């Protein structure tokens with residue numbers, strides 16, 4: 629079970645990096661161990677998102693202390709430990725620095741449903757207590773409070789926090805948030821969006837685009853893209869899921 633979870637975490641790093649969310653060695657993703665201990669697996673510090681392997685993934689306890697592995701731990705572990713503490717429904721957390729979101733967050737403008745990808749975010753809290761890194765439990769808890777029951781949050785001038793019941797869901801929200809901000813930035817550059825989806829359309833589209841089978845299929849698709857780009861003849865870890873109508 630732990631090995632399967634570790635493999636999925638490794639693939640999550642590849643998916644995020646393939647989709648442009650790498651920031652040299654910054655950014656991290658975690659997955660809660662399903663043993664009730666509150667412990668979680670985490671990408672180590674000092675390497676890129678796509679460089680995780682079965683030997684270098686570390687594990688942490690509920691306070692964020694490293695309890696397994698030999699590589700260093702990210703100093704922003706508290707984003708993960710505190711979101712996992714506050715949200716028993718969440719099993720995976722992503723923190724990255726996607727350029728489009730960071731640029732968008734500097735505008736101080738409302739996030740609009742310019743593109744369908746934006747409609748999965750009923751609310752998109754923006755954490756602006758600091759633009760510094762989240763390097764202690766108090767700040768991590770403040771981020772978790774701001775996140776509330778949502779799947780995503782913007783750290784202004786810094787990055788994003790996304791989460792989900794599964795690794796695939798947390799990654800999906802990270803990818804969609806970057807794309808939604810990118811498209812809105814395009815519209816802002818072209819003079820500002822004049823026409824956006826109305827609230828009832830957005831609600832329907834949001835519901836249509838929030839499904840575990842979709843999260844898995846998007847994740848698996850990008851895994852296959854990564855494998856092809858890397859010249860690997862390996863099958864993705866998980867099988868394609870038939871979409872529900």
Ligand SMILES: [Zn+2]
Pocket residue numbers: 654655704723724725761762786787
């Ligand atoms: Zn950060």
